Amino acid sequence: MSSILITGGTLVTMDADRRVIADGGILTEGSRISKVGKSSEVRRESRAEFEIDAKGMVILPGLIDIHVHLAQAMLRGCADDASLIDWLQKFVWPLQGNYDAQDGKASAELCMLEMLKSGTTTFLESLLHSRYGFDGIAASVETSGIRGLLSKTVMGIPGYGNAEGIMHPGMVEDGETCLREVEGYFNRWNGKANGRIRVWYGARSLGGCTPDLYRQIAAGAEILKTGVTMHLNEVREDAEYAKKEFGKLPAEFMDDAGLVGPNVVFAHGVWLTEPEWNILAKKGATVAHCPSSNMKLASGIAKIPEMIRSGVNVGLGCDGGPSNNSYDMIREMKFASLLQKARLLNPLVMDAETVLELATINGARAIGLDKEIGSLEVNKRADLILVTFRNPHLVPAYNPISQLVYAATGSDVDTTIIDGRIIMKNRRVLTFDEEKVIREADERGTRLLERAGITIKPKWGYV
Numbered sequence: 001m002s003s004i005l006i007t008g009g010t011l012v013t014m015d016a017d018r019r020v021i022a023d024g025g026i027l028t029e030g031s032r033i034s035k036v037g038k039s040s041e042v043r044r045e046s047r048a049e050f051e052i053d054a055k056g057m058v059i060l061p062g063l064i065d066i067h068v069h070l071a072q073a074m075l076r077g078c079a080d081d082a083s084l085i086d087w088l089q090k091f092v093w094p095l096q097g098n099y100d101a102q103d104g105k106a107s108a109e110l111c112m113l114e115m116l117k118s119g120t121t122t123f124l125e126s127l128l129h130s131r132y133g134f135d136g137i138a139a140s141v142e143t144s145g146i147r148g149l150l151s152k153t154v155m156g157i158p159g160y161g162n163a164e165g166i167m168h169p170g171m172v173e174d175g176e177t178c179l180r181e182v183e184g185y186f187n188r189w190n191g192k193a194n195g196r197i198r199v200w201y202g203a204r205s206l207g208g209c210t211p212d213l214y215r216q217i218a219a220g221a222e223i224l225k226t227g228v229t230m231h232l233n234e235v236r237e238d239a240e241y242a243k244k245e246f247g248k249l250p251a252e253f254m255d256d257a258g259l260v261g262p263n264v265v266f267a268h269g270v271w272l273t274e275p276e277w278n279i280l281a282k283k284g285a286t287v288a289h290c291p292s293s294n295m296k297l298a299s300g301i302a303k304i305p306e307m308i309r310s311g312v313n314v315g316l317g318c319d320g321g322p323s324n325n326s327y328d329m330i331r332e333m334k335f336a337s338l339l340q341k342a343r344l345l346n347p348l349v350m351d352a353e354t355v356l357e358l359a360t361i362n363g364a365r366a367i368g369l370d371k372e373i374g375s376l377e378v379n380k381r382a383d384l385i386l387v388t389f390r391n392p393h394l395v396p397a398y399n400p401i402s403q404l405v406y407a408a409t410g411s412d413v414d415t416t417i418i419d420g421r422i423i424m425k426n427r428r429v430l431t432f433d434e435e436k437v438i439r440e441a442d443e444r445g446t447r448l449l450e451r452a453g454i455t456i457k458p459k460w461g462y463v
């Protein structure tokens with residue numbers, strides 16, 4: 001059984017008392033944490049296979065990104081400065097509709113490499129279409145060492161809200177087949193890699209499924225005891241669509257369909273209103289807040305402090321390559337904080353500590369794993385990161401949490417440990433051939449653009 005002894009760091013536990021331990025240490029044995037405390041206590045009578053001196057570093061629970069599109073990493077920068085429907089219809093869907101399974105794998109590996117290098121140890125993928133090659137991607141999750149929840153797309157109508165029939169033919173799937181595929185992938189992959197892989201339902205947003213299909217998804221998730229994720233109220237048109245089609249608010253409609261519960265993560269929630277927050281809070285559903293994506297696509301600003309006050313569990317997501325354009329949760333934390341301060345003209349809202357909760361323990365709760373991950377406590381899974389504070393932009397660190405949220409970036413993460421295994425050390429990922437992953441995504445991305453007949457025209461040409 002492998003073991004790791006880390007001492008001498010500032011340890012941010014995120015436990016119920018939110019203890020921060022100066023000169024803190026942690027011991028992992030197998031995939032779990034066996035000791036947490038002052039370095040001297042943790043070191044006493046401990047023998048470990050690997051020892052890490054964390055002087056000048058902050059030790060944190062691994063970050064949890066609850067809204068990710070793996071297949072969009074390779075589309076980074078393909079649709080900048082475009083409105084959502086154009087963004088989808090002219091760029092993102094035609095490109096995704098031309099993917100093959102090798103493209104899907106290359107993009108997923110690029111995405112996971114970026115996440116591992118910026119401190120994300122768990123992610124919830126939102127919509128894997130069949131053509132991206134689910135098995136290949138799940139195998140890459142296994143190889144990478146990351147903890148990955150993979151949601152297979154379920155859809156029945158090739159539309160988005162009121163815009164009917166706009167989806168690229170390469171993306172269109174049939175509801176019955178989707179449901180069967182989720183079950184198949186669930187049976188094959190759920191719980192694999194020592195429990196690191198989970199399989200969820202990825203319901204397409206309003207206008208992409210019939211009410212009956214949403215009910216079938218809810219029933220399927222109940223039988224398999226798994227989760228469902230879906231984009232909800234991302235744009236104002238979602239609310240208009242629900243009102244026109246169902247005479248209800250979007251979350252009221254989802255509740256009627258049986259799709260609001262503790263196993264459900266709604267991405268964005270920008271246009272959710274107070275009656276909907278109350279439904280989500282009562283039923284224990286989560287909102288995945290994606291501030292960069294909402295700002296870049298000009299979707300609006302989610303009322304996050306109000307939702308939290310209403311009792312809604314809120315986590316954080318980086319969304320995708322064309323909407324963010326990065327998968328760096330540390331940068332995302334800063335946006336999450338500043339956006340609300342500017343909206344409410346109040347610097348007291350969304351403080352650094354609240355934002356770190358979104359990125360750790362709230363994310364764990366969102367995916368039903370708060371007994372396993374999200375904080376550094378004895379018997380929890382050993383998912384943790386070491387962030388070096390010996391960089392000029394992080395000195396001095398009077399409050400390491402505000403420094404982390406407001407001054408750090410993902411590039412400050414030095415070490416990533418998942419399930420008790422060192423995945424990145426001194427910024428080098430040990431489970432992937434980094435150069436190969438980058439080269440493969442670069443080459444495949446270029447070929448994909450050619451195949452889809454899409455040219456990216458920068459406003460300022462090359463000479």
Ligand SMILES: [Zn+2]
Pocket residue numbers: 067069126231267319320
């Ligand atoms: Zn999304």
